[in-house]
Amino acid sequence: xxxxxxxxxxxxxxxxxxxxxxxxxxxxxxxxxxxxxxxxxxxxxxxxxxxxxxxxxxxxxxxxxxxxxxxxxxxxxxxxxxxxxxxxxxxxxxxxxxxxxxxxxxxxxxxxxxxxxxxxxxxxxxxxxxxxxxxxxxxxxxxxxxxxxxxxxxxxxxxxxxxxxxxxxxxxxxxxxxxxxxxxxxxxxxxxxxxxxxxxxxxxxxxxxxxxxxxxxxxxxxxxxxxxxxxxxxxxxxxxxxxxxxxxxxxxxxxxxxxxxxxxxxxxxxxxxxxxxxxxxxxxxxxxxxxxxxxxxxxxxxxxxxxxxxxxxxxxxxxxxxxxxxxxxxxxxxxxxxxxxxxxxxxxxxxxxxxxxxxxxxxxxxxxxxx
Amino acid sequence: xxxxxxxxxxxxxxxxxxxxxxxxxxxxxxxxxxxxxxxxxxxxxxxxxxxxxxxxxxxxxxxxxxxxxxxxxxxxxxxxxxxxxxxxxxxxxxxxxxxxxxxxxxxxxxxxxxxxxxxxxxxxxxxxxxxxxxxxxxxxxxxxxxxxxxxxxxxxxxxxxxxxxxxxxxxxxxxxxxxxxxxxxxxxxxxxxxxxxxxxxxxxxxxxxxxxxxxxxxxxxxxxxxxxxxxxxxxxxxxxxxxxxxxxxxxxxxxxxxxxxxxxxxxxxxxxxxxxxxxxxxxxxxxxxxxxxxxxxxxxxxxxxxxxxxxxxxxxxxxxxxxxxxxxxxxxxxxxxxxxxxxxxxxxxxxxxxxxxxxxxxxxxxxxxxxxxxxx
Amino acid sequence: xxxxxxxxxxxxxxxxxxxxxxxxxxxxxxxxxxxxxxxxxxxxxxxxxxxxxxxxxxxxxxxxxxxxxxxxxxxxxxxxxxxxxxxxxxxxxxxxxxxxxxxxxxxxxxxxxxxxxxxxxxxxxxxxxxxxxxxxxxxxxxxxxxxxxxxxxxxx
Numbered sequence: 001x002x003x004x005x006x007x008x009x010x011x012x013x014x015x016x017x018x019x020x021x022x023x024x025x026x027x028x029x030x031x032x033x034x035x036x037x038x039x040x041x042x043x044x045x046x047x048x049x050x051x052x053x054x055x056x057x058x059x060x061x062x063x064x065x066x067x068x069x070x071x072x073x074x075x076x077x078x079x080x081x082x083x084x085x086x087x088x089x090x091x092x093x094x095x096x097x098x099x100x101x102x103x104x105x106x107x108x109x110x111x112x113x114x115x116x117x118x119x120x121x122x123x124x125x126x127x128x129x130x131x132x133x134x135x136x137x138x139x140x141x142x143x144x145x146x147x148x149x150x151x152x153x154x155x156x157x158x159x160x161x162x163x164x165x166x167x168x169x170x171x172x173x174x175x176x177x178x179x180x181x182x183x184x185x186x187x188x189x190x191x192x193x194x195x196x197x198x199x200x201x202x203x204x205x206x207x208x209x210x211x212x213x214x215x216x217x218x219x220x221x222x223x224x225x226x227x228x229x230x231x232x233x234x235x236x237x238x239x240x241x242x243x244x245x246x247x248x249x250x251x252x253x254x255x256x257x258x259x260x261x262x263x264x265x266x267x268x269x270x271x272x273x274x275x276x277x278x279x280x281x282x283x284x285x286x287x288x289x290x291x292x293x294x295x296x297x298x299x300x301x302x303x304x305x306x307x308x309x310x311x312x313x314x315x316x317x318x319x320x321x322x323x324x325x326x327x328x329x330x331x332x333x334x335x336x337x338x339x340x341x342x343x344x345x346x347x348x349x350x351x352x353x354x355x356x357x358x359x360x361x362x363x364x365x366x367x368x369x370x371x
Numbered sequence: 372x373x374x375x376x377x378x379x380x381x382x383x384x385x386x387x388x389x390x391x392x393x394x395x396x397x398x399x400x401x402x403x404x405x406x407x408x409x410x411x412x413x414x415x416x417x418x419x420x421x422x423x424x425x426x427x428x429x430x431x432x433x434x435x436x437x438x439x440x441x442x443x444x445x446x447x448x449x450x451x452x453x454x455x456x457x458x459x460x461x462x463x464x465x466x467x468x469x470x471x472x473x474x475x476x477x478x479x480x481x482x483x484x485x486x487x488x489x490x491x492x493x494x495x496x497x498x499x500x501x502x503x504x505x506x507x508x509x510x511x512x513x514x515x516x517x518x519x520x521x522x523x524x525x526x527x528x529x530x531x532x533x534x535x536x537x538x539x540x541x542x543x544x545x546x547x548x549x550x551x552x553x554x555x556x557x558x559x560x561x562x563x564x565x566x567x568x569x570x571x572x573x574x575x576x577x578x579x580x581x582x583x584x585x586x587x588x589x590x591x592x593x594x595x596x597x598x599x600x601x602x603x604x605x606x607x608x609x610x611x612x613x614x615x616x617x618x619x620x621x622x623x624x625x626x627x628x629x630x631x632x633x634x635x636x637x638x639x640x641x642x643x644x645x646x647x648x649x650x651x652x653x654x655x656x657x658x659x660x661x662x663x664x665x666x667x668x669x670x671x672x673x674x675x676x677x678x679x680x681x682x683x684x685x686x687x688x689x690x691x692x693x694x695x696x697x698x699x700x701x702x703x704x705x706x707x708x709x710x711x712x713x714x715x716x717x718x719x720x721x722x723x724x725x726x727x728x729x730x731x732x733x734x735x736x737x738x739x740x741x742x743x744x745x746x747x
Numbered sequence: 748x749x750x751x752x753x754x755x756x757x758x759x760x761x762x763x764x765x766x767x768x769x770x771x772x773x774x775x776x777x778x779x780x781x782x783x784x785x786x787x788x789x790x791x792x793x794x795x796x797x798x799x800x801x802x803x804x805x806x807x808x809x810x811x812x813x814x815x816x817x818x819x820x821x822x823x824x825x826x827x828x829x830x831x832x833x834x835x836x837x838x839x840x841x842x843x844x845x846x847x848x849x850x851x852x853x854x855x856x857x858x859x860x861x862x863x864x865x866x867x868x869x870x871x872x873x874x875x876x877x878x879x880x881x882x883x884x885x886x887x888x889x890x891x892x893x894x895x896x897x898x899x900x901x902x903x
Contacts, residue, residue, distance in 0.1 A: 058502045058505040058506075059505060059506065059509055060505060154384060155386070158386075158408070161407075162408075233499065235499065236729075239499065240499075241497045241498070241499060241732055242728055242729050244392060321501065321502050322502060322565075323499075323569065323571055324498040324499045324569060324571050324575060325500075325571070325575075326571055326574075326575070327574075327727060327729045328408050328727060329408075329727065330574060417877060417878065418876075418877060418878035418879060418880075421878040421879065425863075589851050589852065590851050590852045591803055591850065591852030604824060609827060610827075676772060678771075678772030679772070679773045679774070679777070680774050681774065681820050681831070683804065690804070692804055692805045692820070694805055694818065694820065696809060705807075705809050705810070705888075707807040709804065709805040709807075709856075714852060714855065717851070717855040718851075721851075746878060747878075
């Protein structure tokens with residue numbers, strides 16, 4: 001960020017008199033605002049797409065009243081959420097009740113900071129990127145647990161307890177399934193991981209095709225991450241037909257909106273992580289975006305990255321509208337008896353592979369055969 | 372490290388499930404006592420929809436009671452209409468024209484299909500898959516179109532009359548019915564592919580709330596709930612009424628194909644398979660229907676002889692028994708309606724012991740209860 | 748088995764406790780028994796190999812104006828025959844033994860008869876009002892029931 005500030009100061013003479021820390025701070029605020037706007041837009045549009053996709057899958061039309069083809073439905077929804085009365089139950093723990101949505105929202109929003117949107121488009125290329133994402137998305141569980149507890153509602157409490165158990169359990173397979181990408185890239189930075197997948201015509205370098213174990217770990221990650229973000233078939237904390245609406249049953253207005261937004265944010269984060277770690281990030285098949293001029297290269301890679309990420313989001317929606325829900329004991333059994341051992345074995349496999357073949361993947365070996 | 376369970380006192384939690392809850396299929400209230408997620412006791416509390424239908428029956432004439440039977444089970448109003456008509460005809464010894472009986476069977480079986488579609492759809496929605504529900508609704512609309520054609524209504528049909536039906540099938544109705552059957556039959560396979568044999572769905576239902584055959588009989592379960600336990604008992608076959616003996620169809624029973632015999636999955640599958648049998652019956656009825664009048668000459672006010680009749684017919688939710696006592700006047704002296712859902716609620720507390728909260732939803736859905744029928 | 752044969756069988760077993768057979772105009776026919784013997788008769792009907800009425804189709808309370816009655820409709824899955832069992836009760840403090848230990852299905856029906864007629868089933872495992880609120884006054888299906896004007900201050 002500071003390097004960017006220095007180059008900005010050099011490029012714009014007007015800023016020469018301003019102290020460097022102020023420029024850096026300003027830049028940070030601007031970037032944060034841009035990311036926030038992006039996240040909110042994505043979440044708004046995402047909710048519309050979700051409903052449209054749901055309509056398509058369910059043989060009905062979906063929203064079509066607000067704006068052309070219902071395109072502005074998400075704005076109407078947003079306005080509705082903001083304008084609705086913010087109810088707090090009489091016996092709720094008021095402080096925690098008010099605090100909970102922020103935890104959930106911050107948890108999912110903060111993760112956007114390290115998402116590598118393009119060749120140079122990343123808010124903060126932290127050298128502990130993946131670690132950071134894992135850490136901040138875990139903040140969501142605190143929000144959910146607080147919400148369930150402070151609502152003073154037994155259904156909400158059950159939802160909160162389920163969420164806590166679920167997210168904590170699935171954190172482990174999620175982390176273990178991501179480590180192969182880290183091993184291959186030799187770095188925790190998401191940008192480095194994406195760069196490590198750039199070779200071999202831009203598609204065979206993807207970690208997905210690196211070796212059988214990484215192929216497998218992509219699916220392990222995707223499954224576990226669905227569970228970690230409470231998506232169907234793992235949406236037990238919300239479980240509309242069992243727990244009414246789970247931890248957020250007592251929330252209304254914008255506080256409910258924040259939970260709603262954080263849910264979409266989580267969905268996108270899962271999509272971006274699987275894109276960045278397994279699907280080559282912003283790398284395009286048969287083309288190197290890095291050779292383009294800075295502005296075009298970034299725009300192009302941004303488009304590619306978003307296309308991949310949205311595809312993943314659409315797949316998640318497809319799954320969501322197709323599968324029924326697991327039961328709580330089945331969910332836990334799946335995490336501890338299947339996913340955790342599998343991800344460990346998988347990690348071992350990847351490590352051995354890297355050791356034995358000196359870090360080379362199958363496509364690279366085939367490529368070397370042909371010189 | 373030593374475990375200190377004594378320092379962590381745990382407590383059972385009492386939760387009120389309903390009467391407003393998305394998956395209690397109406398205003399059923401279940402008082403759950405849970406130990407965490409495990410239900411130690413689930414006591415159903417019914418009666419929120421009690422309208423005194425039996426008391427009303429003592430105040431109106433036999434013919435006037437017909438619209439009330441629509442409200443007995445709004446998802447299978449045709450079956451209730453016809454059950455009432457059959458019961459009164461048995462009491463008053465009224466002969467019904469054959470064409471009317473055929474029309475009754477056609478609408479009853481169509482209504483059984485549409486009712487089972489709702490049962491199937493709402494059950495999958497209870498299990499967290501919302502899409503199949505809308506598929507069920509999509510097909511049900513076609514049945515409603517047919518009913519609108521024949522009686523003008525889409526939910527409360529009021530079609531049967533004591534002595535026949537209110538009107539003959541309009542031209543084109545039988546063809547439309549055939550068209551619908553051709554369209555609908557492959558859809559059942561679609562449902563099976565989409566959800567019935569979905570692994571998660573099977574895991575949620577198999578081996579849950581197993582009711583052995585003897586227990587099902589002792590608790591008086593009827594209809595798909597009884598057949599789900601493997602008892603091949605169907606009033607249409609075993610105590611034939613109307614023109615049912617003329618049709619060839621199979622009694623579907625649970626087989627325990629994915630779990631234990633008598634579990635939720637068996638009860639679910641019985642309903643899916645019964646839709647096929649209903650298609651068969653309607654096809655035969657449409658092919659064989661004779662010409663003739665559809666309503667016997669029955670006076671508006673008639674006085675059945677003194678006597679008592681218990682008539683039971685196979686409704687989608689089990690046996691609907693109508694116990695009628697006549698004192699020779701124009702209105703019933705006493706009317707008792709025994710319904711499948713009411714009896715199914717009796718066994719609820721027993722089968723839900725030790726299940727999880729999510730299973731409670733599965734059990735309620737597998738009984739396919741409907742509250743107006745329980746509360747009357 | 749025919750109703751007459753069942754009646755004779757019961758008469759031979761229980762003697763005077765079996766009062767009469769209501770055949771003409773009744774479908775199915777009713778065997779009328781004394782209230783005190785209901786449970787014993789029910790158990791015999793279920794357990795006797797030739798009868799084996801394993802299924803209680805319906806249990807209804809009836810108000811015959813001068814007397815109350817409880818009517819049981821029985822069916823046998825094994826022999827596929829049906830019979831009615833009826834017992835007459837006085838209007839004052841009507842009570843009789845429960846049959847829910849014979850057919851568990853009886854419980855909800857008995858609760859309903861208790862709720863709407865005020866008939867007490869002695870020995871029932873759970874006899875509470877079922878359709879009406881716990882604090883409802885009177886039993887609506889009785890012929891002499893007076894409709895209340897108010898319930899908890901709410902106009903009915």
